[in-house]
Amino acid sequence: MKDSAFLKEMEEASKEQISSCYQCYRCTIGCPVVSRMDLKPHMVIRYIILGEREKVLSSKTIWTCLQCITCSVRCPNDIDIAHVFDTARKLSIKEEMASNRDTWLFDSLFLESVKKHGRLNEIEAILKYKLAKKDLFSDTKMGMDMFLKGRIGIMPHNIKDRKGMGRIFENLKEGTGRDR
């Protein structure tokens, strides 16, 4: 089913002129992970223009993207394609169409740790992710090797102004900026 408002919605949310795409395929040609995508990057852009909301938001492609930004810097129409995908991710989570939630889950736990400590506590975010995935032991070798080389921090790095950090997150949640 086509959704004629989808293009406008995506353009406003991403602030990108998606409609200027003329299908030159440069984004797809340069993508290092295109072989793992269901829709090729230029197809995603085309489907947005055509209003194929479900096809785009439930695609594997938007989550396979590494945000390496190659497509964006090569686009002759200056569409930041990686950012368009990033925008589609948020919408696909909101509308419960995400084909894979791993990246979202890890990034959420990453930010939870930053909210709490002010800096990322890697081991905390990683363990929470592993617990949520019910997969505690698959990366034990990598973890042990890193630990032995002193490349995993155990203790959290707490900043002084943790209250202020918490306030930043709260302000955004409530959407209450300072009165202008």
Next chain:
Amino acid sequence: MILTYYPGCSLKTSSKFYDASIKRVFSSYGVQMDELDDWSCCGASAAHTIDDKLAHALVARNLSIAEKKGNPLFAPCSACYNRAKTTNETLRIDRSLREEINGVISPLNCLGTVEVLNIIEIFKDFIGLERLTEKLRYDLSSLKVVPYYGCVLTRITKFMPFDDREDPKSMDMVLWISGVETIKWPYKMECCGASKTLTDKDLTFELSSRIMDMAFTLGADAIVTPCPLCQLNLDILPSLGKKERVLPILFLSEVFELAIFGNLSGTSSHMIPVDGVTGKIGKKHSP
């Protein structure tokens, strides 16, 4: 020469030896680094995935503290640099977004006026190529390296990057000054798998292996990168099963450690041993 130093989370955890190496090298050039007071995480790739405004707010908090000092802000991590640069330029130009973000980080206030610099710019422009040569005491001419820039250092979409987005040469130039031999290769901008190390390990392994194989095939002794995530993704390849045809991955500052001191302070932190590299260093003959 004073810099406000933003180490970022990686340089305080998984890449502590990068922090140590930078301090060792920069102090010998008389660069004073004042660590940004009470700095917090820049949000890296996580924040903009979840919420664009949060991504700006997390960076703006740090920028606002840096602005009070007035010195250039130095961020050695490529992700930190990219985020800081992007928010700094965006907020300076976009007044309504700036006011909104300042509402979120209040009572702090960010104008977007600080000069954000990465490690290549520090070597090339802040210290300067000519002054770089003054401290070099070791001969690195038998060392062959490939310069690996990684994705996000120059791939900045809305603003002028400091070097070409797709074919940067600034690090090649800095490396040339150090005395190493740089090899031309097609993978200076290839993606290592970025932050998918945990969420899609096979993908990271595949992409990083390809980069490693290319460097090995071309006969390099080491890969040189400024980015802590690139360094880590390539350095953990043996733990993920790639035992052969691997090369050490040096940070850019480590090349200068070799050229100035003849050794590395972070030898024991490298997952892939660096002996093959340190063994090739000779003392310079005085002219």
